[in-house]
Amino acid sequence: MKYAVIGTSWITEEFIMGANLVEGMELLGVYSRSYSKGKALAEKFGAPRVFVDLYDLARNADVEAVYVASPNSLHYEQSKMLLKAGKHVICEKPITVEPEQLAELQAIAAENGKVYIEAIMYMFNPVRPKLKASMQALGNITSAHFDFSQLSSKYPAYKRGENPNIFNPAFATGCLMDLGIYCIYPALDLFGCPKNIWSTAQFLESGADSSGTTVFSYDKMLLTMTWSKIAQGFCGSEILGDGGTVTIDSISQLNGIRFCRKGGEPVEVVGETPKHIIMSHEAKALLDFATKPEETAERYAEASRMALAVSTVMKKIRTQSGIVFNV
Numbered sequence: 001m002k003y004a005v006i007g008t009s010w011i012t013e014e015f016i017m018g019a020n021l022v023e024g025m026e027l028l029g030v031y032s033r034s035y036s037k038g039k040a041l042a043e044k045f046g047a048p049r050v051f052v053d054l055y056d057l058a059r060n061a062d063v064e065a066v067y068v069a070s071p072n073s074l075h076y077e078q079s080k081m082l083l084k085a086g087k088h089v090i091c092e093k094p095i096t097v098e099p100e101q102l103a104e105l106q107a108i109a110a111e112n113g114k115v116y117i118e119a120i121m122y123m124f125n126p127v128r129p130k131l132k133a134s135m136q137a138l139g140n141i142t143s144a145h146f147d148f149s150q151l152s153s154k155y156p157a158y159k160r161g162e163n164p165n166i167f168n169p170a171f172a173t174g175c176l177m178d179l180g181i182y183c184i185y186p187a188l189d190l191f192g193c194p195k196n197i198w199s200t201a202q203f204l205e206s207g208a209d210s211s212g213t214t215v216f217s218y219d220k221m222l223l224t225m226t227w228s229k230i231a232q233g234f235c236g237s238e239i240l241g242d243g244g245t246v247t248i249d250s251i252s253q254l255n256g257i258r259f260c261r262k263g264g265e266p267v268e269v270v271g272e273t274p275k276h277i278i279m280s281h282e283a284k285a286l287l288d289f290a291t292k293p294e295e296t297a298e299r300y301a302e303a304s305r306m307a308l309a310v311s312t313v314m315k316k317i318r319t320q321s322g323i324v325f326n327v
Helices: 010-019 035-045 054-059 072-084 099-111 128-138 155-159 175-191 275-291 297-321
Strands: 002-006 026-031 049-051 065-068 088-092 116-119 141-149 196-203 209-217 222-228 237-241 244-250 255-260 267-270
Touching: 002 010, 002 054, 010 035, 010 065, 010 275, 026 035, 026 054, 035 049, 049 054, 054 072, 065 072, 072 088, 072 099, 088 275, 099 116, 099 297, 116 275, 116 297, 128 175, 128 237, 128 244, 128 255, 128 267, 141 175, 175 209, 175 222, 175 297, 196 297, 209 297, 275 297
Parallel strands: 002 026, 002 065, 026 049, 065 088, 088 116, 141 222
Antiparallel strands: 141 237, 196 209, 209 222, 237 244, 244 255, 255 267
């Protein structure tokens, strides 16, 4: 599958490195508004084409799929154009800002016989079944806490008076959209939709949410989630039961998973895997969904349902927390 990428950031490089591990994936081109940035990335990874006009990319018959890693506010319009042009699309999280946009684009993809998925490590990570299996020994699960607190490399620039995209509501960004989504995916996948949701957030002067807390309540358990882009967390995440506890160093990558029992030594369930290798499974899913539609129909449907469920819940969290975008 010949594909192109939109964006030249580090996450795009990670995806390309991951896709390079997948037999059948071939990088054809790079789109950037800056020709010099696009050319530099294309040369680094041996891509023969550089696009500075999105319409040229959409019209190019050789491009079969596109990885979209532009600012969040551009995901909907760019993905819509590409899907209508007959391209398969894998779009960085959050796949769209609004759940209604996602439902619309999923329908367009289905009408055109194309694949449209969210580039989210959790859903396509092969250790996901191992996490679920490790929970079987927990007994009665009474609580869980998922945390993704990562001090942003852009925060010093913000404190100097600059306004990086990630802290600018005009780009539909902020902590929930950037980090919180990594907690919401496993929450819904492992425990289903909650009976109640309580959310709150802290804000920067720019209007972007800098950190947040959300509680999901279920019949017999509570799940708390925290995220921050202005502080670095080290405690990780936990799922607690009366038979033991599963600890997770990285909820986004599902790295460092251990089963712990009171009075016993922790047992490793999953070790550490580099990010680009984890992202290779996203590229492999895109290829499989596009080339083996009947064989992968159930997995594709699950990914589509989960993306819409997460988007819907995130909209509720934004509303409760007062998160507003100037899009």
